[in-house]
Amino acid sequence: MPQVTASTTKGEPSFASLRLIEPLLRALTGLDHHVPTPVQVAAIPAVLAGRDVLAAAQTGTGKTAAFALPLLQRLVTLGPVVAPNCARALVLVPTRELAEQVCASLASYGKHLPLRVYAAYGGVSINPQMMALRRGVDVLVATPGRLLDLHRKNAIGFRQLQTLVLDEADRMLDLGFADELRAIYVTLPKLRQTLLFSATFSAEVRDLANQLLRDALRIEVSPPNVAPVEVEQLLIPVDKKRKLELLSHLLVQRAWPQVLVFVKTRVGVDDLVAQLQRQGIAADGIHGDKPQATRQRLLEAFKNRELRVLLATDLAARGLDIDDLPVVLNLDLPLVAEDYVHRIGRTGRAGQCGEAISLVSADEISQLAAIEGLTGHSIRRLEEPGFAPVHRVPTIDPSGHVLKKPKKPKKPKVAGAKPDARS
Numbered sequence: 001m002p003q004v005t006a007s008t009t010k011g012e013p014s015f016a017s018l019r020l021i022e023p024l025l026r027a028l029t030g031l032d033h034h035v036p037t038p039v040q041v042a043a044i045p046a047v048l049a050g051r052d053v054l055a056a057a058q059t060g061t062g063k064t065a066a067f068a069l070p071l072l073q074r075l076v077t078l079g080p081v082v083a084p085n086c087a088r089a090l091v092l093v094p095t096r097e098l099a100e101q102v103c104a105s106l107a108s109y110g111k112h113l114p115l116r117v118y119a120a121y122g123g124v125s126i127n128p129q130m131m132a133l134r135r136g137v138d139v140l141v142a143t144p145g146r147l148l149d150l151h152r153k154n155a156i157g158f159r160q161l162q163t164l165v166l167d168e169a170d171r172m173l174d175l176g177f178a179d180e181l182r183a184i185y186v187t188l189p190k191l192r193q194t195l196l197f198s199a200t201f202s203a204e205v206r207d208l209a210n211q212l213l214r215d216a217l218r219i220e221v222s223p224p225n226v227a228p229v230e231v232e233q234l235l236i237p238v239d240k241k242r243k244l245e246l247l248s249h250l251l252v253q254r255a256w257p258q259v260l261v262f263v264k265t266r267v268g269v270d271d272l273v274a275q276l277q278r279q280g281i282a283a284d285g286i287h288g289d290k291p292q293a294t295r296q297r298l299l300e301a302f303k304n305r306e307l308r309v310l311l312a313t314d315l316a317a318r319g320l321d322i323d324d325l326p327v328v329l330n331l332d333l334p335l336v337a338e339d340y341v342h343r344i345g346r347t348g349r350a351g352q353c354g355e356a357i358s359l360v361s362a363d364e365i366s367q368l369a370a371i372e373g374l375t376g377h378s379i380r381r382l383e384e385p386g387f388a389p390v391h392r393v394p395t396i397d398p399s400g401h402v403l404k405k406p407k408k409p410k411k412p413k414v415a416g417a418k419p420d421a422r423s
Contacts, residue, residue, distance in 0.1 A: 013035075013036060013041055014034070014035065014036070015028050015033070015034075015036055015069075018036060018040070018041065018044045018045060018048075019045070019048065020044070020069055020070075020073060021073055021076070021077075023076075023110075023111075023112035023113050024069055024072065024073060024109060024110075024112075024113075026112055027108065027109050027110070027111045027112055028069075028109070030111070031108060031109075033065070036062070036065075037061055037062035037065075037066075038061070038221055039055060039057045039061050039062055039063055039066045039219060039221045040062050040065055040066045040069070042055075042066075042219045043055055043063075043066040043067065043070070043195075043219055044066060044069055044070045045070075046217045046219075047066075047067060047070035047071065047074070047193075047195060048070045048073060048074065050074075050193055051193075051215075051216065051217050052193060052194045052195065052196075052212075052213040052214050052215065052216035052217070053067075053195045053196070053213075053216055053217050053218075053219060054196045054198075054201075054209045054213055054216045054217070054218045054219070055195075055196070055197045055198070055218075055219040055220075055221075056198055056199065056200060056201050056218075056219070056220045056221060057197060057198075057199070057219070057221045061221050063167075063197050064101075064102055064105045064167070065105070065109065066197075067091075067165050067167070067195050067197060068102075068105055068106050068109050069109055071089055071106075071139070071163055071165065071195075072106065072109055072110045072113060072115060072139075074162070074163070074193075075088055075089060075115055075138050075139070075162070075163075076113050076114070076115060078162070079160070079162055080160070082116070082135075082136035082137065082138050082160060083136050083159075083160060084134055084135060084136050085133055085134060085136060085154065085155060085156055085157055086136045086137075086156070086157050086158070086159060086160045086161075087133075087136070087137050087138070087139070087140040087156060087157075087158065087160070087161060088137075088138050088139070088160050088161060088162050088163075089138065089139045089140070089161070089162060089163040089164075089165070090139075090140050090142065090147075090158070090161060090163070090164050090165065090188075091106075091139060091140070091141040091142070091165040091167055092142060092143070092144055092147070092164070092165065092166050092167065092172070092181070092184070093141060093142070093143060093167045093168060093172075094143065094168050094171040094172040094175050094177065095121075095143065095171075095315060096121040096122070096123055096143060096292055096295070097295070097299070097315065097316065098167070098168065099119045099120070099121045099141050099142065099143055100119055100121075100296065102119070102141045102167060103117055103118065103119035103141045106139055106141065115138040115139065116135070116136070116137045116138050116139075117137065117138065117139045117141070118132055118133065118137040118139070118140055118141070119140075119141045119142070120133075120140060120141070120142045120143075120146050120147065120150060121142065121143040121146050121292070122143060122145055122146040122149075123291065123292040124291075124292045124293070126146070126149060126150070126153070126155075129146070129150060129155070130150065130153060130155040133150065133155050133156050134155075140156065144172065144177045144180035144181055144184060145177075145180055147184060148180055148183055148184065151184075151187060158187055158188050158189060159189070161188055161189055161192055162192060162193060163192060163193045163194070163195065164188060164192055164193070164194045164195070164212075165194075165195045165196075165197070166181075166194075166195070166196045166197065166198075166208075166212075167197050168197065168198065168199070169196050169197065169198040169205050169208060170198045170199050170200050170202055170204070170205050170338070171199070173202075173204045173205065173208070174336070178204075181208075185211070185212070194212045194213050194214075194216075196208065196209055196212065196213060196216075199338055199341070199342065200338060201218075201220070230353050230354060231344055231345075231347055231353075231354045231355070231356050232353075232354070232355050232356070233344065233356045233358075233377070233379045233380065234355065234356070234357045234358070234379065234380055234381075234382050235357075235358050235360050235368075235379040235380065235381050235382065235393075236357060236358070236359050236360070236381075236382050236383070236384050236387070237360055237361075237381065237383065237388075237389050237392070237393040238359050238360070238361060238384070238387050238389050239361055239362075239389045239390055239391055240361035240362075240363060242387060242389075243331055243332075243359050243361065244272065244275060244331075245387075246359055246384060246387050247261070247272075247276075247329070247331060247359065248276070248279060248281075249384070249386075249387070250329075250357075250384075251276075251281060251309065254327075256308075256326055256327050257305065257308065257326065258302070258305060258308060258309075258325060258326060258327070259308070259309055259310075259326070259327040259328070259329055260302075260310050260312065260316070260322070260325060260327070260328050260329070260346055260347075261309060261310070261311045261312070261328075261329045261330075261331050262311075262312060262313070262314065262316070262328070262329070262330050262331060262332065262334070262343050263285075263311050263312070263313060263331050263332055264313070264331075264332035264334075264335070265313065266287040266288065266289050266313055268331075268332070269285035269286075269287050269311045269312065269313060270285060270287075272285070272311055272331070273285040273311055276309060276311075281308065281309055282306075282307055282308040282309065283307070283308065283309035283310070283311060284298050284301070284307055284309075284310065284311070285298075285310065285311035285312060286298050286299065286310065286311075286312050286313075286315060286316060287312065287313045287315055288313065288315055298310065302322070303322055303323070311331075314334060314336075314339050314342075314343070316346070322346060325346055325347045325354065326347065326354060326355060327347060327354070327355045327356075327357065328343060328344050328346050328347045328354070328355075328356045328357075329356075329357045329358075329359070330343060330344075330356070330357070330358040330359065331359055332364070333358060333360060333364045333367040333368060333371065334367065335367065337367070337370040337371045337373070337374040338374065340371045340374075340375075341374075341375065343356075344356035358379065360393055361389065361391070361393065362389065362391035362392065362393050362394075363391075364393075365393060365394055365396075368393070368396060369396050372396050373396075378396065
């Protein structure tokens with residue numbers, strides 16, 4: 001499998017030099033996108049040439065445009081008009097939020113093209129989606145489970161399919177979509193172009209690529225598993241039971257206009273929302289148990305700055321694109337180290353500056369070691385006055401190994417106690 005390591009060069013290319021057609025260039029200008037990112041420079045010509053592509057690209061590197069722009073160009077220049085209940089291109093994504101995000105990006109890039117784009121996902125009624133697919137769509141963005149439901153109801157067929165895109169392939173495998181993906185593959189034409197985008201080239205992703213891709217170009221954005229340089233990362237040690245108190249303190253002291261807070265569990269999100277709202281803070285939360293319409297409404301309120309604090313599970317770690325988000329705060333560290341990079345990638349996007357703060361307690365040392373080992377970066381520590389932890393958080397070397405274990409607190413001496421006879 002040929003490999004390209006995407007990196008910036010002194011002579012920056014333009015979108016026009018990548019041989020994109022005028023309607024796409026006009027849309028990019030309207031979106032204020034002028035210089036392609038490294039993954040776009042590497043992927044766009046390959047996709048336009050009809051190559052299969054396996055690309056490792058973290059969130060915030062411009063990977064959606066890397067496959068969306070050439071995909072739209074191929075659809076408008078190749079192939080017949082889409083038939084009823086058919087799709088000419090299929091983009092599979094792991095979450096509803098990412099489906100909406102990718103669909104919106106495709107619609108923006110294809111603003112001046114006569115193509116139909118649609119998103120289908122679970123958590124909402126299937127009937128409107130079946131109605132929308134009657135005319136056929138050029139690009140269908142879908143989550144695997146809902147796509148299978150639509151296919152079984154004969155609402156969508158793949159006889160015209162030209163291109164399959166798997167976006168966030170590693171996340172789909174993490175979420176247990178392997179069986180659904182296999183069920184989808186057997187329904188697709190064997191002669192097709194396949195594009196696989198993933199944050200990492202894990203063993204599972206490599207197996208998936210071997211099953212799906214033919215003579216693929218492998219693209220790796222260098223360096224992998226690294227947050228954008230525009231994001232300042234900070235770690236504040238704190239005892240677990242004082243995390244909410246510290247969060248409230250920081251919201252007052254720092255006066256952030258907007259902050260996205262990641263929490264480990266759905267119950268944790270709901271509890272924290274209630275506590276912050278009782279303090280008069282404009283906060284709300286999203287997680288997988290909330291209806292899609294509610295999640296979408298809250299995301300729009302947050303994007304429009306009607307909501308100051310949005311609490312979320314890792315549901316929002318990928319595919320959530322918010323302009324000028326100043327701060328991401330990890331109230332809990334993620335269980336999977338790669339999710340840390342995706343979380344903090346919500347800020348510092350498109351060259352903007354951002355800040356990522358993690359409130360870390362001693363019981364999270366294994367997660368911290370995994371994160372610093374993965375990124376090869378020691379997160380700068382900052383003691384917050386009045387919140388120094390009783391249970392110290394040990395330091396970690398660049399390879400992710402714990403250097404110092406927390407000292408056990410000394411037992412207080414009891415006045416008049418006799419010395420141990422064994423001493």
